[in-house]
Amino acid sequence: MCLILSKHKKSHKVIVECKDIAWSDVQTLVKPYLSEDLNTALVMQGQSANYKVSLAAEQVIGEPLPDIINTILESIVAADC
Known part of the structure; x- marks a missing residue:
């Protein structure tokens, strides 16, 4: 996953290049924070x-x-990857 992060006065700007992002990247990014059920649903949907x-x-x-x-997730949605 290729992301460019820059921090400006308490706000983050994320530039997303969709060609470098896969479903599994999102899965890996959020897995530590999800319940087992939600993680399973994400895997199945993927x-x-x-x-x-x-x-x-x-x-x-x-x-x-x-x-x-x-x-990062909001930037992926906004980029319509």
């Missing part, structure tokens, strides 16, 4: 055909994740 990476990010936004991970 195995389905035609799912975009942004759908993985959307699925876990709102879960109790560190702010920087939420910022």
